[in-house]
Amino acid sequence: MANKKPVKRKRAKATPRRVRKPKAVKDLPLTKLDVFYIEMKMVFDAAKKAGFDDSNALRIAYDREAYPDWIVPADDPVKKIGWEDGEEDV
Numbered sequence: 082m083a084n085k086k087p088v089k090r091k092r093a094k095a096t097p098r099r100v101r102k103p104k105a106v107k108d109l110p111l112t113k114l115d116v117f118y119i120e121m122k123m124v125f126d127a128a129k130k131a132g133f134d135d136s137n138a139l140r141i142a143y144d145r146e147a148y149p150d151w152i153v154p155a156d157d158p159v160k161k162i163g164w165e166d167g168e169e170d171v
Contacts, residue, residue, distance in 0.1 A: 120152055 111119075121142045128138035141147055 120148070124148060124152070 125138050125142040128141045129135070133141065
């Protein structure tokens with residue numbers, strides 16, 4: 082019985098790991114801040130597409146007075162804060 086081959090045991094299959102799927106987020110209404118940054122991103126992307134480099138495209142995106150009136154309406158809520166340029170609290 083010296084020539085007996087060792088018996089190979091079959092390895093048990095590992096159970097597949099359970100991957101948790103992220104919970105579905107319901108469509109929440111956009112806030113004014115969300116809309117503001119979406120508009121800023123759209124202006125930045127349009128400036129990049131037009132050929133501006135990153136710094137100039139970012140400068141254009143930050144300058145809200147450069148936006149056309151169909152993006153920023155005349156009754157812009159940011160301009161209604163009540164502070165004028167150069168006005169100081171005395």
